[in-house]
Amino acid sequence: MQQVPGQPPDKTAIHVPCPDCGVAHGYTIPRSPVGPVMLRCPRVARLPRLRRFYFDASLNHLNDERAIAQAKDRVRQEHGDERLEEKFERWKEATRVHIRLVDEYTDQIGELQKGYIQGLDFITMTGAVVLVERVLNRLVFAMLEHHKASPHYKKLYGRDRKLQNWDKLSEILVDWRVITLDQAKRVESLHRLRNDSVHYVPDYDFKAGAAQALAQTLDLIDSIYNVVHRPDLFWLFTVPGEIFARSAALQQPFGRLFVAPACFPFSVLTSFGDTEVPPDLALPLGPLSDEEFLRLRREARSGAPQERAKSPRTQTLELREGLTAEVRFV
Numbered sequence: 001m002q003q004v005p006g007q008p009p010d011k012t013a014i015h016v017p018c019p020d021c022g023v024a025h026g027y028t029i030p031r032s033p034v035g036p037v038m039l040r041c042p043r044v045a046r047l048p049r050l051r052r053f054y055f056d057a058s059l060n061h062l063n064d065e066r067a068i069a070q071a072k073d074r075v076r077q078e079h080g081d082e083r084l085e086e087k088f089e090r091w092k093e094a095t096r097v098h099i100r101l102v103d104e105y106t107d108q109i110g111e112l113q114k115g116y117i118q119g120l121d122f123i124t125m126t127g128a129v130v131l132v133e134r135v136l137n138r139l140v141f142a143m144l145e146h147h148k149a150s151p152h153y154k155k156l157y158g159r160d161r162k163l164q165n166w167d168k169l170s171e172i173l174v175d176w177r178v179i180t181l182d183q184a185k186r187v188e189s190l191h192r193l194r195n196d197s198v199h200y201v202p203d204y205d206f207k208a209g210a211a212q213a214l215a216q217t218l219d220l221i222d223s224i225y226n227v228v229h230r231p232d233l234f235w236l237f238t239v240p241g242e243i244f245a246r247s248a249a250l251q252q253p254f255g256r257l258f259v260a261p262a263c264f265p266f267s268v269l270t271s272f273g274d275t276e277v278p279p280d281l282a283l284p285l286g287p288l289s290d291e292e293f294l295r296l297r298r299e300a301r302s303g304a305p306q307e308r309a310k311s312p313r314t315q316t317l318e319l320r321e322g323l324t325a326e327v328r329f330v
């Protein structure tokens with residue numbers, strides 16, 4: 001392979017017969033690659049599959065005495081022996097079954113849960129409502145650049161990326177269709193709890209307040225970020241055991257900013273590893289609708305016959321005299 005004029009000196013251009021569509025595609029690869037070079041056919045149908053997430057199903061496993069004893073033991077190890085029964089009840093209250101998208105709220109939720117389980121009600125309550133304000137601000141300002149035509153844009157542009165007015169935060173997110181009116185009602189309720197915890201209310205019952213604030217905060221965050229509650233964004237287990245993003249959702253700002261980074265594009269035949277494709281099969285070509293893609297994937301996983309590859313998926317190319325490179329179509 002020759003150095004092509006116009007290529008950066010550390011890159012080289014190659015043409016490789018494609019195992020999927022049969023055409024020889026052009027690629028630019030490092031001039032002296034270390035390890036195999038992964039190549040992709042641009043015509044292969046792919047759909048983003050959820051790959052990065054936080055997962056907790058511990059509440060689903062409390063169905064027998066042994067599981068309960070193990071869960072209680074974990075609470076004991078993390079939070080101590082004293083008042084264990086109460087801590088265990090609080091652990092159940094503070095836990096949600098979830099597959100949550102990865103974002104900055106996760107660590108703070110962990111702290112709130114710890115606080116609640118240990119009976120730190122004032123800290124839990126104030127922390128929860130502060131977290132809600134952060135989550136709402138994060139959503140508004142992360143998506144601001146994607147709403148330049150919105151009447152809210154001019155008012156927010158150039159601000160120091162913070163807004164303390166909850167009604168406004170809620171109004172903007174409803175207008176941008178990031179949250180629904182039901183979620184806005186939950187924000188309103190949390191706003192009342194915020195005022196109760198921040199402003200002096202004589203004899204305020206922080207125990208009751210913490211339980212409410214934590215539950216509503218977790219429910220609000222789950223309603224936005226828990227994949228299980230977002231069938232509008234995801235194809236949930238249409239293929240058994242797998243979650244794919246909906247193509248239409250990725251056209252929207254929330255999908256682009258919060259869903260796409262959590263996903264990896266899978267072909268109909270891609271296994272869980274990024275590069276795991278059958279060596280002797282051709283990957284089905286696109287364009288395919290999401291529904292067609294998922295139907296083919298279900299069929300492939302149940303063992304339906306597939307087309308043979310048109311050339312080897314792994315090939316050794318001579319880049320220049322004495323230097324070969326392994327390329328692999330994934």
Ligand SMILES: [Zn+2]
Nearest residue numbers: 018020021041
């Ligand atoms: Zn191709």
